[in-house]
Amino acid sequence: MRRFLCAVFFLGLSATASAQGSVTLYGILDSGLLYQNKTAPDGHSGVAFLDGAWLPSIYGLRGKEDIGGGYSVNFNLQGGFSTGTGALGDSNGGIFGRAATIGVSGPFGDVKLGVQFSPFFLAVTDGDPRGMPQFGSQLVQYFQQFGITGIFDSNAIVYTSPKLYGFTGALEYAVGGVPGSTKNGRSMSASLSFSQGPVVANAAYYTHADPESGQTIAIGKTAALGYAFGPVLAKVDWVNYLNPSSNAALSNVNVFGVGAVYAVTPAITLNGGFYYAVNKGMSENKSRMFAFGAEYALSHRTILYSQVGVAHNQGAFQTNLAVLAPSSFAVPQGATTTAVNIGVRHTF
Numbered sequence: 001m002r003r004f005l006c007a008v009f010f011l012g013l014s015a016t017a018s019a020q021g022s023v024t025l026y027g028i029l030d031s032g033l034l035y036q037n038k039t040a041p042d043g044h045s046g047v048a049f050l051d052g053a054w055l056p057s058i059y060g061l062r063g064k065e066d067i068g069g070g071y072s073v074n075f076n077l078q079g080g081f082s083t084g085t086g087a088l089g090d091s092n093g094g095i096f097g098r099a100a101t102i103g104v105s106g107p108f109g110d111v112k113l114g115v116q117f118s119p120f121f122l123a124v125t126d127g128d129p130r131g132m133p134q135f136g137s138q139l140v141q142y143f144q145q146f147g148i149t150g151i152f153d154s155n156a157i158v159y160t161s162p163k164l165y166g167f168t169g170a171l172e173y174a175v176g177g178v179p180g181s182t183k184n185g186r187s188m189s190a191s192l193s194f195s196q197g198p199v200v201a202n203a204a205y206y207t208h209a210d211p212e213s214g215q216t217i218a219i220g221k222t223a224a225l226g227y228a229f230g231p232v233l234a235k236v237d238w239v240n241y242l243n244p245s246s247n248a249a250l251s252n253v254n255v256f257g258v259g260a261v262y263a264v265t266p267a268i269t270l271n272g273g274f275y276y277a278v279n280k281g282m283s284e285n286k287s288r289m290f291a292f293g294a295e296y297a298l299s300h301r302t303i304l305y306s307q308v309g310v311a312h313n314q315g316a317f318q319t320n321l322a323v324l325a326p327s328s329f330a331v332p333q334g335a336t337t338t339a340v341n342i343g344v345r346h347t348f
Contacts, residue, residue, distance in 0.1 A: 021065035025348075030055050031083040032305075032343020034322055039337075040330040051082045052324045053341045054133045054293075054305055056090050058098060071106035076116075090324065092152035109161040116158060118150045119170035119191035120206030120220050126193065127202055127224025127237040129259030129273040134323040135341055136291020136309035138239060141255045141277050143323050145241035149218050150206050153187050166196030178211055185211035198228040200235075215245045234260040240280075249316040252280040267297045277317065285315035301348065307341045 034050040051057055060078035067073055078099035080091035091097040092115065103112035117125075124142060125132040132139055142151075156174035161167075169192050176185025191204035206220035224237035236258045243251040259273025272292040279285035291309035298304060309321040311331065318331045321339040331337045 021063065023061060023063040025059075025061055027059040028055050028057055028345065028347050029083055030057050030343060030345040032341055034325060034329070034339060034341050036321070036325070036329050036337055036339040038331065038335055039328060040332050043332060043335070046329060048326050048329060049084045050322055050325065050341060050343065051084045052080075052090060053135050053307065053322060053343050054295075054303075054345055056080050056098075056134065056324075057083050058090075060096075060099070069106070071104060073102070073104055074110070074112075075102045076100075076112075092148060092154075097152060107162065109159060112156075112158050112160075114156065115152055115154045116156050118153045118156070118174075118187065118189040118206055119158065119160075119172050120189040120204040120222065121150045122170070123191045123193065123202045123204035123224070124220075124222050124237075124239055126200075127222060127226075127235065127239075127257075129235040129237060129257045129261075130271045130291060130293065131261055133293060133307065135307045135339075136275075136289060136293070136321050137273065138237065138255060138257055138275065139323055140289065140311075140319060140321065141239070141241070141253070141275065141287075144319065145250065145253050146218055146220065149208050150187070150189070150220060153189075156187065163195075166194050168193050168195075176209065176211060181214060183209050184214040185209060200224075200226040200228075200233075210245075213245075217243050217245050219244060231263040232260050249282055249285055250279055254278055254280055269295045277319065279316065282315070285317055287314070287317040287319040288312045289319055289321070291321065301346055303345045305343055305345065308339070310336070310338045312336045 030052045032050050032053050034048045037045045039046045058078055058080050062076045065073045076099050077096040079096045080089055080098050082089040099116050101112040101114035101116050103110055124138055128138045130137045153174045155177055156172055158172045161169045172189040174187035178184035187208045189206040193202035203223040208218040210217045219242040222239040226233055226235035239255045241253045255277040257275045261271040263269050275289040277287040289311045293307040295303050295305045311319040311321055313319050313334050318333050320331045
């Protein structure tokens with residue numbers, strides 16, 4: 001372990017190792033406090049230290065080697081941790097559980113192999129009206145419906161096309177690795193995005209099969225549209241979370257979002273969004289979530305932020321506001337809760 005840490009240190013110092021290649025040490029530290037007025041099991045209010053309320057706290061190494069002719073070999077290693085305890089966290093159980101890829105890029109686009117985000121998850125992230133913070137965004141419902149499925153896809157091969165007439169496409173095939181089956185544990189995804197002038201749009205699809213039974217247990221679909229009005233970027237999006245192997249409540253959920261991000265000044269950014277989730281075929285199960293946030297840049301790398309939100313649940317929904325809130329802050333089924341978060345984020 002000591003040798004590994006020394007290697008990481010010296011790699012970080014040599015950000016430009018040679019004319020043909022480079023290695024960069026990077027990361028995010030995001031910490032704050034959370035107040036929530038209703039928590040399980042007794043419904044009392046609570047205050048907690050909250051890591052990663054806006055962005056996950058991460059560390060990583062990325063590198064690139066120019067091999068000529070417009071081609072390069074790239075790698076990315078990324079893990080997550082808790083600033084509250086220093087332990088690994090939000091990292092898929094591994095020291096580089098968030099990403100461990102090697103790939104080649106060139107005029108054809110790029111190909112990456114290894115554990116990585118699916119094109120579907122990246123499309124949900126890009127389409128979120130608030131910019132996908134880890135508080136009061138589409139990420140809340142993503143975690144509650146799919147968990148980490150489609151976020152950290154292991155054994156994945158992803159091709160991303162170059163941008164052509166504003167369009168960029170991506171395809172993923174994640175090998176299940178189960179002997180005797182090409183389906184068990186397999187994940188597949190595709191996305192298409194458009195960005196030109198003030199218009200942004202995307203659509204994506206995802207499917208995942210259970211490693212044991214081979215049944216498809218997760219199908220995700222999303223579409224989003226955005227338009228920039230000067231310093232304001234407004235978006236609407238839709239995500240469907242489906243488990244076709246189950247008829248239980250919340251096995252087929254539609255989430256609709258609408259909101260905007262407003263760059264008031266170079267230092268101040270405001271955002272807000274409304275998210276409506278409904279159980280298809282069981283409309284008594286509903287969730288409505290409002291969230292608003294503000295960021296103030298102390299410098300290029302350090303941001304102060306605050307967020308406030310309300311989640312109103314009906315039926316089987318237990319929508320919370322902070323993705324990484326302590327388990328004791330889980331919302332009672334069908335309850336309404338309000339939360340406030342303040343924090344600081346530093347990138348390096």
